[in-house]
Amino acid sequence: MNLHLWLIPILPLVGAAIDGLFGRRFSRQTVAAIALGACGAAFAMALWVAARFSALELPHVETLATWMRAGGFHADFAFYLDQLSLVMLLVVTGVGFLIHIYSVGYMWEEGGFYRFFAYLNLFMFFMLTLVLASNYLLMFIGWEGVGLASYLLIGFWFTKDSAASAGKKAFIVNRIGDFGFLIALFLLIKHFGSLDFATVFSSVPAFANAGNEQLLTAIGLLLMVGAAGKSAQLPLYVWLPDAMEGPTPVSALIHAATMVTAGVYMVARSHVIFDHSPLALSVVAMVGTLTALFAATIGVCQTDIKKVLAYSTISQLGYMFMACGVAAYSAGIFHLMTHAFFKGLLFLAAGSVIHAVGGEQDMRKMGGLRDRIPWTFWTMTAATFAIAGFPPFAGFFSKDEILWQAYSSPYGSWVYWLIGVFTAFLTSFYMFRLWFMTFFGEYRGGEASGHDQHSRTGMSAPHAPHTHESPKIMLIPLAILAALSVCGGWIGSERFAKFLEPATGSLPAVEAASEHIGQSSSEVLFTGISVAAAVLGLYLAWLLYRRRPELPKKIAAALGGFYQAVLNKYWVDELYAVLFVKPLVDGSSKILWHGIDQNVIDATLDNSAEGAREVSDSIRHMQSGNLRSYAGWIAAGAAAVIVYMFWTGSR
């Protein structure tokens, strides 16, 4: 059966091309219609594919054309559909479509409307290519392409210096990860002769049995470097908070729901490699766990509403990697899906809040918005409860599954679980802190500050100073995502794991559970503990930010240095600047520019030019200007050539 999978990524590309090339002359309605049409068509196509999914023979590969062929190596434009890519496909197109709708309302007043939608559609193209690719090379194209789209969208307001440099930062940090990814690809080519998923994965077990675990570990670790760059894990997470300079729908789509999860998808996709390399797997788990904790602690002190969400995203991505690290890939993907719902919703709702208060992002200047923007409030409430892990919201199921797997998996350990539970508590705390600060209490924003913020974010039309609810076109996606955040987890992690099993391998813990039925009681206990952690976070947030608002300052003063460290994000950016950026800048300007470029390369050229001039000065007298003399030289030269050929030929 030919599903014409290539249409799914191509449709947004067509939309991007039309909007990008001709959008300047179109009206906003036309631009939005084209972008929504392209994205909606891709979503409809994905649903159609999903409807036919059960009839397919999996994995379903559709080869479009040969891309390159070099010696024994060849790569195709081929698309690969299995359970994993179907889930990603639905999440990307579905959430992407909702965010497209939301963006129409959010970006309506902005300049460069057509540019925004062209970029957004371009992103969809690359993301879908990434998800549907049937080999690492095509995946890498998508991987780089989403990086490009992310760069373009972070720097959407490129006249603003901070946005432009945030875009560059995202791009450069991602390069480090991509470097690792590329080397992993080179190793794969060298040792497997192919980048095709099916070929590589089928030959991995034999390869591992032949005593090449170290090599597989190296490949796995390098892939993890790539994933860490794209998914903002330690130590390459620094770009994601800065990426919040982009428009909020971008943060929702790219930096929460889809692109940053590409790393998780890639690790899950490559699970065969990781399964054969326990060391790489535990590195993944450790990185994920530490990132989750680390980002959560920073999130506690942030005051910018989007920054809190950004650190929260990093932390949740850490959860996903923790799940992958204990070989519970389906749990990671499950969390990826629910996270896409509630974190996309959180960002969109935050965007709605920012929209409502006229561009203000500082939570300290919000408050009491509950009554003024009820739709946003209720949807955001759903998302907050979901991320905090309250049953029966979506986040509860996925996070609980991850924590349980972290403990019970053969690769797991109680340390992971402990840190995970503590992080869950922190998550609950900072999310409810955000919730209370934004929606409860008194409105703390000044009338004038709104205008300042307008110009800062590039919002062209000044809003009325009073807060107001967002237009319907923004609220409908919020409502749909809210419904998904509530119900999205009801599939149940075990059914989800069963569904994904052919693609991600069977859960170790599921096997374990089937062997030891007695463990189910302990699972209930663990669930209780994680719910308790969430409730504790809620209580603490209520205590500190609702009941006794003077307490946080005291605590901060009491903690002193540690509080400062957390507030300044552990000075990681500053550390990187001293360690990497400054040596690079100094080295390239002093050694490369002044030293090598000027003294060696330029000097060589200057000297050789001087020499050539001198030599030609002396022999230019051969040019008599007489045509016949030139002919004489030619004849003599031709004779010389003939003599030479004769001489070489006669030997």
Add this chain to the structure above:
Amino acid sequence: MIHLTIFSIFAVICVAGAVNLLVQRHPINGALSLVVVMGSLAVEYLLLGAEFLAAVQVIVYAGAIMVLFIFVIMLLNAGVEEQTKGSRVAILLGIPGMLVGSLLLSWVLLEHSGTQAVAAGALPGSPRVIGWLLFHDFLLPFEVTSVLVLIAIMGAVVLAARPEAAQEKRKG
């Protein structure tokens, strides 16, 4: 035998024409001897079977290019060649070089291709076959040369136009 006789007759005419080109001091005689060379070469082409080429040789070379030469000679009223000594290199270097090269080449040709012989009309190059080749196998070179000719036409017009005339036209 008849083949060789015809070949020899026209080869002699050909070489005589070529030598005459060198000997004659007036360019119009040179041009006419070149026409003779080309005409007899057309006969040699016919002997080899290249009938289309023979016709084209006459039409293009003798009928168009050489007419152009004679036209220019008439237009510029070119007189008898002056005998100036402008270039020692041409005599001292060029002539010996030419002699060495051609002697070596002749020796090689005589030595290494003497046994092969070509029959009269060995390869019939009828217009149909040549046309087929030109418009199928050599379509791109054909088109490129047509562009080249177009450029040459424009170049000739630009170069030969009197600067004053061109300026007047621009003014008017």
Add this chain to the structure above:
Amino acid sequence: MNVETFILVSVIKIVLAVIVLLTAVAYTVWLERKVVGHIQNRWGPTRVGPFGLLQPLADGVKFIFKEDLTPPHVYKPLYIAAPMIALTFALSSIAVIPFGNTISIGGIQTPLQITDINIGLLVVLGITSLGVYGVALAGWSSNSKYSLLGGLRASAQMVSYEIALGLSLIGVLIMAGSFSLRDIVNAQSGHFWGFIPRWNIFQGQIVAFFIYLIAAYAETNRVPFDLPEAETELVAGYHTEYSAMKFAMFFMAEYANMITVACLASLLFLGGWHGPLFGPPILQALLPLFWFGLRVFVFLFIYIWVRGTLPRFRYDQLMAFGWKFLLPLAIANLVVTALIVALRA
């Protein structure tokens, strides 16, 4: 057919053709004088013989006995060679022109043509293109400004119009798919719907025919394109300095060229020797010759008619007309013909 009979037949054909051609040349001159005379309300030659029919003979005798002047300061070798070149090339193209179908006399099959070669048309074109030399060399070698200007004009004009002429023929070539004049004529046999002959002129080559007609006038230096010998400006153009038999050679060459052009027009556009055949076998054998001769005559008559009617062009008009109108038109005709043939195939 063995070699001896071949040579014999060929010699007979050559002699016959040359005699016929020279006679035709002579009587074309007579015809011209007569027709132009009537157009101009005169009688033309009447004194020598009935209707002045012996006038060409008298002219010939006169040319032979005139003093053959060679002006001083001419470049003698070329001055003498030029009229010969002109006449030689003008006469030799008759060698490939077919006059009729293959006939059989006494068991010997032979085409009514000195030699039938498969690139006949190319040969005719080649020979006519060489005809320029006679005119150009005559103009140059006479060492006279009138001659030089006449020669320059003639060579430029002939080279220019040769292109339009050649391009107008290519349409016919595409229709016939051959360079052989005999094949081209045979491709025009038969009728459309039983009564319209399948001549090329009725097969869409009418534009090509008129291009050919105009270019042919220029090629033969005839009115309205007789600038090389425009008597009001250049005395007599390239043959100003010639007299007696040398002048007669140019004269004959001009008329021989006219006849060649007329033959080509008949063969290429007007269906050659095809026409209704009837009567006894002898008549059936001779009728094609008659039909062919009739066409040539009509064409020549038009030539003379035009001469009696139209004024002379200015030289820049001539060049502009040739390059800017005739040539593009010929190319357009070529493209259209090629398209039609390709689509029909």
Add this chain to the structure above:
Amino acid sequence: MVPLSYYLILSGVLFACGVTGFLIKRNIITIFMSIELMLNGVNLSFVAFAAQWHALSGQVFVFFVMVVAAAESAVGLAIIIAVYRTRETLNVDKVNLLRL
């Protein structure tokens, strides 16, 4: 039957004559004609080799050479006219401004 080498020798002689003409002639038009002579010599060898190897592309190549020669002579003669207009001479020994 004529040996191939005869054709080649003939073409070589023509070429050599052309080279010599280029070297010894002073009139720029004659020099130009010498170039044409060389081209003709080369053309003959093309046709001879075509007959020898039964490859019609040799004849096609001659066709191209002719076209290029036509283009070349058109431009070249235009150059000669332009040169004559400024220098009033056709002697190449006197057209040597392009020297040091």
